[in-house]
Amino acid sequence: MAKWRTWLPWLLLVAAGLILPAILPPFRLNLLGRFLSLGIVALGIDLIWGFTGMLSLGQGIFFALGGYAVGMHLQLLALPPGELPEFFGLYGVKALPAFWQPFHSPLFTGLCIWVLPALVAGVLGYLVFRNRIKGVYFSILTQAALLVFFNFFNGQQKLINGTNGLKTDTARIFGELVGSDAMQRNLFWLTLVLVVAAWALCRWITRGRFGDALIAIRDDEPRLRFTGYNPTAYKTLVFAIAGAMAGVSGALYTVQSGIVSPQYMAVPFSIEMVIWVAVGGRGTLIGAVLGAVLINYAKSLVSEQLPETWLFIQGGLFLLVVTALPDGLVGWWRQGGPRQIQAMVGWPPLAPTYPGLDLDPAVQAEREALGSIPGGAP
């Protein structure tokens, strides 16, 4: 019983990787790939929120940075040599801005996708954590930072096409159009592999003493400080890791959506990321991925049928989790939630007992003796 419960999520994942590309139409598969890539940013949030207790409402910054890195590279890749991306012409820009130049290099782009968000997160985090800003102040600060980035990116038409964003579909990787079905299927697999890799990374980070230190920071930071730990170093590091993961997530999401725009830094989107983790289960890692995929898939299905109702459903889901399932779906599952439901519908599972006890002659003799006493147990 306990065993299949641990394995089931993995079976689902492997099944998703092997079966779904064969049976899903390209459109659905592409959606699933996008939602899986969101699982990576959710894993990062689980790391900083579920384990370390820092609720960031600004992960969209790092997500979008990763997206823009890959977006700029693909813009350049789509061009014949010597030409500028088309939008520059609209704003009268004649020469490629200097910071675009390194994005000709796939290697630089590959690094930039995760190193740049990690650096931004590291610096931002260090300044915040050094001043011992935490709790709700930290959340507000990250949201404010998100708004700053959003407004900046929105206004920079001459640098990065402002509010219109950058399209990625028309570039070719290895001779294949990024937007083509074949390429999207490859990207789906790449996403799946990276989600598992990100999960393994988080698992490795959290299972040892480092993870214990994170939990200690969440539960009693001053105590840890008086034990000789510097929480600032831990929080900065883990925030940077979550930033890097958000960057990778954003890059994967961008290539599968065909566009990166400042909308990735919209305030509601970053809040949704937190909801995925809350619904899936804080501090469970796998719950973050499941939450991201399930909620987004539900969102796309519901939005196709009844576009107006999704926000109500999402809000209701969040309320349900906060009030009834504080540890999310995975936490509920691990704490024997299914057995409770089973018991509720009148089919209670057998409680574990000592099998040897009933067969013990001494116990049987005692039972008979009790049975012979009027009023004793039968």
Place this chain on the structure above:
Amino acid sequence: MTVSASTPVLELRQVSVSFDGFLALNDLNLSLAPGELRAVIGPNGAGKTTFLDVITGKVRPTKGDVVFRGRSLLGIAEHRIARLGIGRKFQTPRVYQNLTPRRNLELAVKGSHAPFSLLFGGLDSRQRDRVQQLLAVVGLEAHASQRAGSLSHGQKQWLEIAMLLAQDPYVLLVDEPVAGLSEEETERTGALLRSLAGDHTVLVIEHDMDFIRELDCPVTVLHEGHVLCEGPMDAVQSDPRVIEVYLGVEDSGVEDSGVEADA
């Protein structure tokens, strides 16, 4: 009035702490000899906790200096002070509830506390042995793998003391170690603290007068942020100033009865 003549391991020199004009500590002088066991008592609001906050770097003194093994602790961050060798047990037991006692101790055990050494390096056999040994010392071997949050109050107190020992500090600052403990647990805690003195310098803050008498050590009485008197328990209890401070405060419960009994 210090017991030992050797150079003090920890010394507070004319320390004052002012919170918006209120003097929590007022010209406090105190020195601890290496290996000494010292009890600090005082009525509520005497500044006992602020006194620990100053030593451990949580509160910066408005005036004065704190010297530990020849260097000033002023302006040094809490975690660095802890690493220098000053360990602190809090008034209410503060253990990491969601970790097991073993993992609590593994976090506290002496060694590098840098993020990368926790990430890439495991515990060495010496540290592992130390954790196991401490679990035995505080009688938590059987509970080593359950959540620390599910331990009883007394077990949490002991776990926190074990965490303190795991740090292997020069100075142990122990704030109310027997609050809420049974008589037997109190006795064992007293024996444990006495056995630690010698190798470590132990400073105990306590309300329980019987417990302090049991410790059989020099006592410092704090009152309104400064040292009222110092000396053996008997001398302190017969000091008219101490009696006045304790008896002058009405409804002060435990302290009253303790002092009164022998006064």
